[in-house]
Amino acid sequence: MLVQELRRMLHKVLSAKGQRRCELDFAALAANCRTQNEFNRLSITLENTLTPAEIASIDKLDLISPTKERSKLWLDKLRNWQPDLFRSPQKYKREDLFPGAIFYEDPATLRGRKSLLLAFCGNAERLMIPVSVFLQILDSSLWNVLVVRKRRSTFYANGIEGVAADFPALAEHIETQLRIHQYRRVVTLGTSAGGFFAIWAAVVIAAQRGISVGGFMPRNMAEPLVAVPADTDFRIVFGETCPLDFERALAIQKLFGGRLQPIAGVAEHNVFGILMKQGRLIEHLQEILA
Amino acid sequence: MLLVAIDAARHGVPPPPPLIQAVTDGSRQLTLDDLQFDSLGWMEFCISIELQSGQELTPFVVEGMRYVFQIEDWIRERMAP
Numbered sequence: 001m002l003v004q005e006l007r008r009m010l011h012k013v014l015s016a017k018g019q020r021r022c023e024l025d026f027a028a029l030a031a032n033c034r035t036q037n038e039f040n041r042l043s044i045t046l047e048n049t050l051t052p053a054e055i056a057s058i059d060k061l062d063l064i065s066p067t068k069e070r071s072k073l074w075l076d077k078l079r080n081w082q083p084d085l086f087r088s089p090q091k092y093k094r095e096d097l098f099p100g101a102i103f104y105e106d107p108a109t110l111r112g113r114k115s116l117l118l119a120f121c122g123n124a125e126r127l128m129i130p131v132s133v134f135l136q137i138l139d140s141s142l143w144n145v146l147v148v149r150k151r152r153s154t155f156y157a158n159g160i161e162g163v164a165a166d167f168p169a170l171a172e173h174i175e176t177q178l179r180i181h182q183y184r185r186v187v188t189l190g191t192s193a194g195g196f197f198a199i200w201a202a203v204v205i206a207a208q209r210g211i212s213v214g215g216f217m218p219r220n221m222a223e224p225l226v227a228v229p230a231d232t233d234f235r236i237v238f239g240e241t242c243p244l245d246f247e248r249a250l251a252i253q254k255l256f257g258g259r260l261q262p263i264a265g266v267a268e269h270n271v272f273g274i275l276m277k278q279g280r281l282i283e284h285l286q287e288i289l290a
Numbered sequence: 291m292l293l294v295a296i297d298a299a300r301h302g303v304p305p306p307p308p309l310i311q312a313v314t315d316g317s318r319q320l321t322l323d324d325l326q327f328d329s330l331g332w333m334e335f336c337i338s339i340e341l342q343s344g345q346e347l348t349p350f351v352v353e354g355m356r357y358v359f360q361i362e363d364w365i366r367e368r369m370a371p
Contacts, residue, residue, distance in 0.1 A: 035340060035346045036346065036348045036350075037333075037336050037337045037340045037346060037347075037348060038337075038340075040333045040336070040337060041337055044330065044333060044334075122301075123300075123301035123302055123303055124301045124330060125301070152301060152302035153302035270328060273328070
């Protein structure tokens with residue numbers, strides 16, 4: 001199966017509304033993967049879209065070769081990063097909110113008792129780590145999460161086609177559509193190319209906290225004119241020994257203020273990925289979100 | 291083909307001009323480490339090569355290589371009539 005065809009099938013399956021039957025979808029989709037690369041395309045998309053419970057359900061399927069072996073390799077990688085994903089997956093359900101945005105919620109807990117996290121992905125369309133792994137770290141009885149992705153080779157600054165013409169309009173669209181006033185607390189977080197925009201979104205919607213992880217302002221973009229809310233707390237996270245990201249963090253701080261938060265023992269841009277491999281992600285994520 | 295795949299591995303972020311030049315010139319010194327891809331980047335690179343050439347280059351195959359020209363040679367050998 002050509003990768004483009006796989007992409008089209010995935011889009012059709014993943015953007016369907018209502019309850020998903022992941023077992024049937026996965027077995028059928030994976031069986032159609034002729035090569036390892038096609039399977040990789042499938043697994044990358046799924047690990048950045050499905051809920052933790054949907055990923056865990058794949059692990060229970062009785063698959064046939066070669067899907068069985070390919071799936072085992074893939075799921076073992078996720079298991080190694082986040083064993084609880086399979087032992088006790090968080091109870092999020094997912095819903096497409098608008099093109100590029102998926103809302104994850106455990107409807108069993110009232111929104112007024114929860115915090116809302118608006119998460120802006122980087123260029124790799126994930127949060128430095130697979131979205132399902134990220135979600136597993138957040139207690140679904142305490143958080144609802146909106147994951148926003150821009151299309152490849154586009155910029156959040158230009159909004160999202162058919163949704164909003166620029167970034168402030170996008171942030172306002174999210175604010176209205178999610179009725180963010182229902183929540184106890186609103187936090188924005190963005191990684192890499194999404195980091196700067198998470199901070200900007202926090203300004204637009206006056207979130208309680210805005211977090212940039214390895215974020216940067218796109219080149220050739222004019223500095224936005226912003227009135228920074230007094231009550232918003234900004235955290236600008238970067239690898240302590242990553243000089244480029246330190247410079248970028250300073251630039252964000254110059255524009256918005258906030259606190260620089262270097263992460264010791266990380267020299268790479270991919271702060272979350274390194275922390276996850278070091279087994280330190282949960283402790284750091286809980287600290288920056290608290 | 292390599293430049294398109296590099297672009298895919300960088301998630302649509304164009305490579306810096308010196309890297310483009312080195313790839314275009316077929317540099318024998320350009321190493322895979324110089325590309326600075328993570329594991330996801332290599333998956334995207336290989337997907338792109340397969341899409342363009344029909345040849346199933348995988349991250350596992352790339353693990354046995356050190357230089358970018360080795361990838362070029364690998365593709366050329368398989369696409370030769």
